[in-house]
Amino acid sequence: MPSLARTEARERAALLSVHNYAIELELSEHEPQFRSTTTISFDCARPGAASFADIRPAELESVQLNGADLDPATLRDGRLPLPDLQASNVLRLVARMEYSHDGEGMHRHVDPADHSSYLYAMSFLDAAPRWFGCFDQPDLKARYQLSVHCPAHWTVIGNGAATKVADGHWQLASTEPLATYFVTLVAGPYHSIIAEHDGITLGLHARASLAEHLAAEAPAMLATTRAAFDHYHRTFGIRYPFGEYHQAFVADFNAGAMENPGCVTLREQYVFRSAATTAERNRRAATIAHELAHMWFGNLVTMRWWDDLWLNESFAEYLAYRTCAELGDHPQLTELAALAWADFGIDRKANGHVADQSPSTHPVAGNGAEDAAAALAAFDGISYSKGASALRQLAEHLGDEAFFGGLRSYFERHRFGNAELADLIGAWTEASGEDLTGWVRQWLLTSGLDTIRASTADGVLTVQQEAPSADVADRPHTIRVAGYDGGGAVLVDQQIRLAGQPVRLPVPEPVRFAVADSLDQTWAKIRFDTAVGTDWDLVAELLPRIERHQTRVVLYNAVRDEVRDGGLDPDRALELLLSSYPQEPVEAINAELLAFAVTELAGNYAAPEDRPARRHRVAQVAERVLHSAEPGSDRQLGAARALISASDDPELLQAWRSGVRVPDGLPIDAELRWLLICRLASLGELDATDIERELVADDSSAGVVHAARARALRPDPAAKRAAWTLLTTAGPTPAYELYATAEALFDPTQPAASQPYLARFFIEMPTTAAHRRGWVLGKVIRSAFPVSAASPAVLELADRTLARTDLGPAVRRTLTDGTDALRRCVHSIQRYQPPRGVAVVSWPPARVRP
Numbered sequence: 001m002p003s004l005a006r007t008e009a010r011e012r013a014a015l016l017s018v019h020n021y022a023i024e025l026e027l028s029e030h031e032p033q034f035r036s037t038t039t040i041s042f043d044c045a046r047p048g049a050a051s052f053a054d055i056r057p058a059e060l061e062s063v064q065l066n067g068a069d070l071d072p073a074t075l076r077d078g079r080l081p082l083p084d085l086q087a088s089n090v091l092r093l094v095a096r097m098e099y100s101h102d103g104e105g106m107h108r109h110v111d112p113a114d115h116s117s118y119l120y121a122m123s124f125l126d127a128a129p130r131w132f133g134c135f136d137q138p139d140l141k142a143r144y145q146l147s148v149h150c151p152a153h154w155t156v157i158g159n160g161a162a163t164k165v166a167d168g169h170w171q172l173a174s175t176e177p178l179a180t181y182f183v184t185l186v187a188g189p190y191h192s193i194i195a196e197h198d199g200i201t202l203g204l205h206a207r208a209s210l211a212e213h214l215a216a217e218a219p220a221m222l223a224t225t226r227a228a229f230d231h232y233h234r235t236f237g238i239r240y241p242f243g244e245y246h247q248a249f250v251a252d253f254n255a256g257a258m259e260n261p262g263c264v265t266l267r268e269q270y271v272f273r274s275a276a277t278t279a280e281r282n283r284r285a286a287t288i289a290h291e292l293a294h295m296w297f298g299n300l301v302t303m304r305w306w307d308d309l310w311l312n313e314s315f316a317e318y319l320a321y322r323t324c325a326e327l328g329d330h331p332q333l334t335e336l337a338a339l340a341w342a343d344f345g346i347d348r349k350a351n352g353h354v355a356d357q358s359p360s361t362h363p364v365a366g367n368g369a370e371d372a373a374a375a376l377a378a379f380d381g382i383s384y385s386k387g388a389s390a391l392r393q394l395a396e397h398l399g400d401e402a403f404f405g406g407l408r409s410y411f412e413r414h415r416f417g418n419a420e421l422a423d424l425i426g427a428w429t430e431a432s433g434e435d436l437t438g439w440v441r442q443w444l445l446t447s448g449l450d451t452i453r454a455s456t457a458d459g460v461l462t463v464q465q466e467a468p469s470a471d472v473a474d475r476p477h478t479i480r481v482a483g484y485d486g487g488g489a490v491l492v493d494q495q496i497r498l499a500g501q502p503v504r505l506p507v508p509e510p511v512r513f514a515v516a517d518s519l520d521q522t523w524a525k526i527r528f529d530t531a532v533g534t535d536w537d538l539v540a541e542l543l544p545r546i547e548r549h550q551t552r553v554v555l556y557n558a559v560r561d562e563v564r565d566g567g568l569d570p571d572r573a574l575e576l577l578l579s580s581y582p583q584e585p586v587e588a589i590n591a592e593l594l595a596f597a598v599t600e601l602a603g604n605y606a607a608p609e610d611r612p613a614r615r616h617r618v619a620q621v622a623e624r625v626l627h628s629a630e631p632g633s634d635r636q637l638g639a640a641r642a643l644i645s646a647s648d649d650p651e652l653l654q655a656w657r658s659g660v661r662v663p664d665g666l667p668i669d670a671e672l673r674w675l676l677i678c679r680l681a682s683l684g685e686l687d688a689t690d691i692e693r694e695l696v697a698d699d700s701s702a703g704v705v706h707a708a709r710a711r712a713l714r715p716d717p718a719a720k721r722a723a724w725t726l727l728t729t730a731g732p733t734p735a736y737e738l739y740a741t742a743e744a745l746f747d748p749t750q751p752a753a754s755q756p757y758l759a760r761f762f763i764e765m766p767t768t769a770a771h772r773r774g775w776v777l778g779k780v781i782r783s784a785f786p787v788s789a790a791s792p793a794v795l796e797l798a799d800r801t802l803a804r805t806d807l808g809p810a811v812r813r814t815l816t817d818g819t820d821a822l823r824r825c826v827h828s829i830q831r832y833q834p835p836r837g838v839a840v841v842s843w844p845p846a847r848v849r850p
């Protein structure tokens with residue numbers, strides 16, 4: 001299936017201006033297909049010219065252009081030729097479309113709890129033609145009117161305000177000009193909570209079986225939504241322009257959320273059905289603020305082509321965390337505000353750092369997306385957290401007045417239209433009076449992270465910068481640097497600007513240790529040098545004494561980076577993290593570090609024979625923290641989760657499953673119970689019927705996904721065979737069940753069980769591109785990639801696969817990143833746990849363009 005090329009999009013945008021879409025949908029609960037009728041009115045700049053529309057139907061029933069019938073059989077690969085256009089045109093497309101089960105197009109989820117059908121439409125990135133005929137590119141914006149026929153008991157919401165005109169018939173108000181990729185529709189017997197803020201109707205929606213949980217979570221979600229609305233109205237000086245604001249929590253959602261104007265769709269796991277931590281609520285709040293920021297950035301002003309996708313995501317990401325950090329005056333949001341940047345550093349930055357050090361790294365802007373499929377493959381932590389960090393640096397450098405002043409004129413100039421990077425830079429240049437050409441080149445058009453080292457000697461604190469390549473030798477950083485004495489007291493705390501040359505500060509003699517970027521404001525690898533290199537013992541000693549959350553995050557991220565770089569023994573890193581965990585007060589930080597400890601340090605970065613002992617150490621510390629934690633606290637819940645994941649003790653797991661020996665205040669609710677079931681399954685303690693029995697006890701949508709994971713975790717040849725078949729053959733399995741199965745296949749705690757599938761992974765997984773596309777294709781391969789089987793032989797298989805010339809962009813990108821992770825594990829294991837007589841893998845790896 002060809003993907004729209006940038007050159008084709010440019011030609012079509014020069015030729016056509018699209019005014020209006022009238023879309024009529026006939027939706028049902030159980031039929032495999034639905035009818036979609038689209039009437040598009042548009043102009044053509046050169047009458048007599050030809051163009052094409054995009055539509056991917058099961059069957060194209062009829063096509064009329066300006067009243068004359070066209071032959072539906074001319075549709076090829078999702079493109080319908082439109083010959084001989086007039087100055088003004090009306091195109092009518094009638095099609096039968098398939099409901100999808102991969103989270104794109106018109107997705108249908110049947111709730112196993114009550115067999116009700118729930119729909120939502122996901123058009124991002126190029127899935128709109130899977131549910132209506134259109135000109136699918138971001139710069140052909142138009143107004144939309146939808147008319148929906150559906151079962152009488154359904155609720156319908158969309159981009160325009162929905163009105164029930166008769167039983168089973170809904171009309172949606174005409175919208176402002178929208179890009180195709182954020183047109184949506186949500187329909188089904190959804191449970192709704194309606195509220196209001198500042199004249200804006202607010203709606204929260206979820207499946208009826210989640211009604212009780214939606215009601216419990218609504219106050220917190222509405223508080224964030226209201227506060228973020230006020231904040232953006234103040235900051236941008238332009239009111240929210242899309243009418244009502246609905247947030248629909250939907251099943252099987254691939255992303256965190258999607259910013260459809262007026263009707264955001266979010267993953268329904270945000271409607272917590274079991275005990276959740278403050279960190280998890282804060283992350284949800286950040287997502288709510290992120291999607292709301294998109295209403296201005298992305299929706300009001302939209303990128304012209306996918307190569308500026310970063311403009312959307314970096315902005316939404318930066319503004320979301322900044323907004324959350326500035327909401328401290330709201331009594332319900334003080335903790336969110338206090339922890340927002342620490343959470344950004346420990347969670348969001350981590351995967352961006354990995355992406356920026358992979359051979360597949362790319363510049364923040366101008367990712368070179370020559371077609372839509374390539375743009376989706378480049379959609380990663382660089383577009384989010386690196387871009388957000390770059391903008392944070394720019395705001396720091398220009399000051400808020402110029403930063404937001406430029407932004408406001410950009411919104412005013414391009415409202416309801418499209419823009420490019422140059423337009424935004426132009427607006428900032430005007431507002432600041434500063435030439436930003438150098439800044440753009442150093443931060444947005446080049447890739448890789450700088451390393452910033454701080455060291456102290458003879459009363460001088462030196463901060464130095466090392467560039468990842470010669471073309472970014474003077475990337476500027478506005479950061480703070482802190483100097484500590486041996487007891488962790490701050491003796492120096494100063495802002496500096498680094499731009500290639502070392503910065504030297506005279507400091508009092510007792511400064512023993514210095515941390516560059518102590519507020520975690522930039523994007524770099526931070527290192528602390530002493531006469532003997534990085535003194536990890538000193539880091540371990542000081543960590544619990546450093547008060548600022550962000551500074552500890554910088555130290556923890558250095559530990560993770562250094563393990564991945566092969567400069568720190570994973571066993572030593574584990575010791576360091578486990579010694580600081582009992583004293584680390586921020587549970588959001590602990591959750592990330594424990595996951596790193598279990599999955600990487602005691603998993604992928606350990607030789608198989610060393611894994612049980614390392615898991616045991618994690619379990620021991622988690623158990624100690626668990627028993628000292630306050631009953632019902634986040635600390636208790638976090639420790640319990642870590643203990644379960646690391647435990648090799650079936651007796652303990654079975655006891656908790658039966659409600660025996662459970663610490664006071666720890667709820668063995670649905671989610672914790674499935675964690676126990678999955679660990680027991682992985683240890684070979686459950687058979688297939690045990691899992692089916694658990695599913696009967698929790699026959700919810702979440703339960704079905706957990707059961708899929710538990711089945712694939714069983715170290716039994718038949719279970720692994722079934723998982724493999726599910727992952728490699730075409731079928732109706734919903735995406736979430738595929739992801740859970742993929743994550744379980746090569747479980748690092750059972751290296752022998754999946755051995756038969758190692759070679760087959762590299763031969764057969766790329767062939768799934770024949771029957772999967774979009775998010776699912778890449779995500780299944782990424783989730784299943786056998787990093788846990790790190791060995792030179794597996795690495796050779798991976799490298800041989802990458803040498804193939806027939807891999808599409810999604811498969812190549814996924815395999816490139818997986819191979820990089822694998823190479824780092826192999827290198828580390830050989831260096832720190834070497835078996836005799838095996839050559840060390842060459843390092844660093846040669847750069848491979850995806």
Ligand SMILES: [Zn+2]
Nearest residue numbers: 290312313316
């Ligand atoms: Zn976003």
